Amino acid sequence: MPYTVRHGREGELRQVPETGEWWQDSAFMTFHAPEAGIGGHVRIGHEPHHAGGISALWFGLVTRDGRQFRRNVATPLTDADLRDDGFGAHGGRYLAVLDGEDVVFAVDDEGCSMRLRFADFYARTDFFPPSAGTLVDDFASSHFETSGRVTGTIVLGGRTYEVDGLGHRDRSWGVRRWDTLLDHRWVPGTVGPELSFGCISWHGVDGSLRQFGYVVREGEVVHAEAVDVVVELEADGLTYRGGTSVLRLPGGEELVVRARPYGATVSEHHGVACVDAICEVEVDGRRGFCDLEVSTNPRAGRGPVTTALRANLADGISGVPEAARA
Template sequence: MPKKEDTDVLHKAGTHPDWSESFYFNFYDKGNDLLAFMRIGLKPNKGEKNIFCGMIMPDGTVLATKSDIKSSGSDLSAGGLAFTKEVPEKLWRLSFDGQLFKSDRGKPVPEHVSFEITFDSLNEIFNYRDCVSGYKEQISSRVASEHLEQFGRARGTIVVGGKALSIDGLGERDHSWGIRDWNAPLMWIWITCQFSEIHALNVTKLVVEEGEVDAGFVHYGGRNVPIKSAKVSTAFAQDGAPESLEMALEDADGKVHRLSGIVLKMATLPFKSSDSARLSTLYEPLARFAMGGEVGYGIAEYLVRKS
């Protein structure tokens, strides 16, 4: 049997200044009521790495850091955050040792945080090209059009302010590459939910001036079934943050999956364009989802252009 090709490799950079290769992980430990999310983005044409790393604690306190670090290296480490591939398309080690910041009356307060986590994937890697081609691929070309997705189990230890927490949760990982312009879309919605180790979903709805692009999968019966269309209705707060949502997802088998979600707690990250002419806000909320008789948890991420 021929050896399977590893798709978790670095790709030859394009020529655009905002060409990026990004690795992202999130997980939610229900027992500790702790959500963690993190990203390392390589921007070789700018000689920098973009990172963010955040946690939402049980009381809703957000601990986070976000920075652009000058570096021409291609290793997946920066600012104390590191991702190490242990088994291709299967097992990753996530580590961090540094300061995350919480807000106290508008002022950042540092908190020392460290973690060692293994992320063990539970499904075959899914390629968004199984959903998107032709014109829709063209109109998504400024938002890292190449996307690989997997859900998995995260286990390890997180230490916050000297207190150690044993972690065991479910989450999602994303590997994307291409032009990454955070201010190009009017909005993107990226939703991940894990109901169990055998049932999960991933949904993207990208909204640009030229139209909308839907992608993702529903994993059930041991298969990743591509999503053909995603209808998402969102209730927003006055400040523009998502509060709840309803979805109808039609998969490639013709099955329609209907589910609802409610935001439990949330972190926000600002993204300014290089000329400061545009501002987008990334909402990174923990949400609880209900579908049929099942309840799951995940991230209902909204990137909304504000100006």
């Protein structure tokens, strides 16, 4: 397809900032290791012209044994964050750095340490079409994604988890107007190098609704002709019990992803409250994972989140929410 764009290795590094308060440069990764029973996500976003320069951090871990960890904070950019090999946050205690051909995500926090290596399954690819409207115009003008294998070690609350699992990551830079987003559903995932997928539903403040998706089979990209993403929203209006995504591919084929979260984390930034839920999935008879990421804010409210039935809302180590055990 003509709108597929590939990015080179230089795209992994911090980009030269443009002027304006809302220019940002960010790295995101989500993963799941089924044998270890742990998954999570991390986002490091640099905003060099906002409030004197900040680094916005989203970090969440969920486990099958009930341990959770969250760190959601915006802190001043420091020399430890402004690295030549990538990104830092929280005074350099959180890192996303290029190491050879892989990206390493590292954490050194109270009660939590992590070092995970992400090896890509396919080339760094921008799947967003020009018709994506405000998503491209106001939120992610330069962007790429890829799925891959994630390996390494996490120590959480004194317990060690040896990670060998699946992941998905992205990079974005450019102007990001957070106030242009009302709702979104993003479902990136993979079952391995033979099959990865992603779909997105994006509701902009201008009233537009854009939905699109893709499948990558053995490195070859196929764009969906239509996408349908439905989530089972909880009474809190924020979290959810699961979701189903259908990607209709050329030739009439349908790829169906039924996602059941076993843990989720709330992240807030610039008035957006985002829930990332780690889900085990089965696609075409193969087991894998997806991150069911959702924000729901159709009336553009700006108050803080006070209740989350099925996602972690407390920074640091905590137990799994009671509703999620039901």
